[in-house]
Structures are given as structure tokens and as C-alpha cells.
Amino acid sequence: MNLFKYQGQEEDHYTHILMSILSYNNYQIIEPFLKNLLKDESDNLNFNNTFAKVRKKFCPQDPKLLEYVIGIAPYKNSFSSSDLEDNSGSIPDAWICGENFNLLFEFKIRGMLDKGQISAHKKLLSSKDTEVLEYNWNDVKDSLQKIELSDSVLSYLVQSFIEVIPSFKSKRRSSGMPKQIISHINKENELHFIITGSKLSMNYSVDKVYNGKSIQLNQLVNGIQEARRFIASFVLSNYNELPIEFIGQETIINDYCVVPGRSKKKNQWNQWRIGAFLN
Known part of the structure; x- marks a missing residue:
């Protein structure tokens, strides 16, 4: 090693x-x-x-x-x-x-x-x-x-x-951190999904990003949690075509949450396992 x-x-x-x-x-x-x-x-x-x-x-x-x-x-x-x-x-x-x-x-x-x-x-x-x-x-x-x-x-x-x-x-999960989230590391150089929207805009969109190329997957999602459920299902159905290490429900996904009009520094990276969002 x-x-x-x-x-x-x-x-x-x-x-x-x-x-x-x-x-x-x-x-x-x-x-x-x-x-x-x-x-x-x-x-x-x-x-x-x-x-x-x-x-x-x-x-x-x-x-x-x-x-x-x-x-x-x-x-x-x-x-x-x-x-x-x-x-x-x-x-x-x-x-x-x-x-x-x-x-x-x-x-x-x-x-x-x-x-x-x-x-x-x-x-x-x-x-x-x-x-x-x-x-x-x-x-x-x-x-x-x-x-x-x-x-x-x-x-x-x-x-x-x-x-x-x-x-x-000191790294124990804070009360404000969703229990499904395991870290907040910038992963812009790896496959990631951008979740864009806010409570005011009502609808959220989901984009898949890899090597600087972005593809919109869904533009009618009703919230961040629903967006993650959509992403989890998408990964489960398409993992053979994705540049990820697929290990079943333990597979780790990167997302970047964007609120339109908000300062970029307040947008957040998140890592989570798909099993936490699969029904």
C-alpha cells in the first residue's frame, strides 16, 4: 500500500x-x-x-x-x-x-x-x-x-x-444533517448529479454530469428527496453504463444541490448510498 x-x-x-x-x-x-x-x-x-x-x-x-x-x-x-x-x-x-x-x-x-x-x-x-x-x-x-x-x-x-x-x-452527524448523507466533499471531477430548484420554484430538475458534459434526466421533480430517489433508481437501472463502482445498495452517489439565484458558495455537495433512497 x-x-x-x-x-x-x-x-x-x-x-x-x-x-x-x-x-x-x-x-x-x-x-x-x-x-x-x-x-x-x-x-x-x-x-x-x-x-x-x-x-x-x-x-x-x-x-x-x-x-x-x-x-x-x-x-x-x-x-x-x-x-x-x-x-x-x-x-x-x-x-x-x-x-x-x-x-x-x-x-x-x-x-x-x-x-x-x-x-x-x-x-x-x-x-x-x-x-x-x-x-x-x-x-x-x-x-x-x-x-x-x-x-x-x-x-x-x-x-x-x-x-x-x-x-x-467532532465529526458526528449534526442534528441538521439528513441521516442518509455520509459526507459533503466536492466531487466535480467524478460522475455527479446536479439537483436544481427551491421550495419557491416548486419543481426541481436533475442533471447527470461527467467529464464536463451535462445531460438533463428529469425536470419535474417535487423535492430534493424525490430527486435522490429518482437518481437512485436511475443508477440501479443503468449502472453498467455509468463510470462508477457499483456495489449494490452500498453504491455511493455524488450530488450537487443548486438553488437558483443563491450565492454559489451556499450550494452544497453531498454523498449518499443508493440503498437509503430505494423503495
Whole structure:
């Protein structure tokens, strides 16, 4: 893994950085990190041939004796009820595998762990009774801080990551943020949909934009939520022809909401999963 490879979604980006640090110099600190984090659960782990992978749908090695789903979020005991009934398309954030173990990681830097997502992840492992271990980002910070580091480069990388961890708690969803929205990142260089309209204009329009080319898909939508439902259905029906990574209901869509006559800086980018808007 390359530490400096940018991952488009903020959560994916921080996951990639952490896993790149753990992979540094032939996975130098994975063993002490996991021992500090998992404590007694790590006693029987054989760390020979340990490696890590990010964003892989299926386990990158054969079933092993010890397998866990590990969830890390700002707060413990904070599972939310999923808005989606089917999370079968969900892709784990990361895997760490060793001689006799497979660990599936799901990270959240805001909000809560999703019950449906975790349940879907459990099905990716060989045991029907796979145990879920839940930790928070302070546990990650403590685990990193306890590692004795003699490599100055690695020490700098670890310390830099520790310094950003406190910001994850402040990223919890605010009361004014729709629960379906997962981030607000400018994605004008990727496929996106522009939703134009206001309560005063009554009708909203939906345009598909890619590589600077815009195609109007609908000009008679009655609101932003209806526009997103339309977009979700459009993507589900046409994903084979769209430049996106389609992963079922977990597919992430970018939209840009425009209110005519309003200052451009007040228009907003949004990211959401199509399953949150499919009937």
C-alpha cells in the first residue's frame, strides 16, 4: 500500500492511511498494535505471514481457525439500526490476516457502526458464530502510543495519525444533517448529479454530469428527496453504463444541490448510498 494514494471518501482515506502505517516496513508494527488493541483476544494469534489489504470484498486468504469482525467508531456500544435491509454488497474497509487468523475491519470516523453492515460482514467469514469486537478511536490511539518505535520515519507517521484522531469525535452527524448523507466533499471531477430548484420554484430538475458534459434526466421533480430517489433508481437501472463502482445498495452517489439565484458558495455537495433512497 502507498501511504500517499488518495482515497476519495474521507473515511476510506483515513482507513488507507492507518493501514499503510501498519504495513510500513514489512508490517513492522502490526503485531504489537493488535496485541495492544485486542489484548487477551490476541493470545492465540500466530503472526507469521501477516499481511493487510484494504477495500476487498472477500477475505484475501482461506478460512482460518480464528476469525473476528472488528468495528471501530467514535464511541463504543453505538450500533445504529440500518436504513437498508440488504447490506450484502457492503465491502469491508480492511483485512489483517496471519498464519491462523483473519480479521475483518469496519471503521467509522463519524456516526455509529451499522448493524446491517456488520451482519453482512459476518457472513464473509467462515464461522456462523463469528464474534464482533467493538473498539473506539481512543483504543486505537492507546494501542499506537504503547508501541516502542526506533524508526524515526515510522514514529513521525504514527504520531501524525494520533494527532488527527481527536477530530473524529467532532465529526458526528449534526442534528441538521439528513441521516442518509455520509459526507459533503466536492466531487466535480467524478460522475455527479446536479439537483436544481427551491421550495419557491416548486419543481426541481436533475442533471447527470461527467467529464464536463451535462445531460438533463428529469425536470419535474417535487423535492430534493424525490430527486435522490429518482437518481437512485436511475443508477440501479443503468449502472453498467455509468463510470462508477457499483456495489449494490452500498453504491455511493455524488450530488450537487443548486438553488437558483443563491450565492454559489451556499450550494452544497453531498454523498449518499443508493440503498437509503430505494423503495
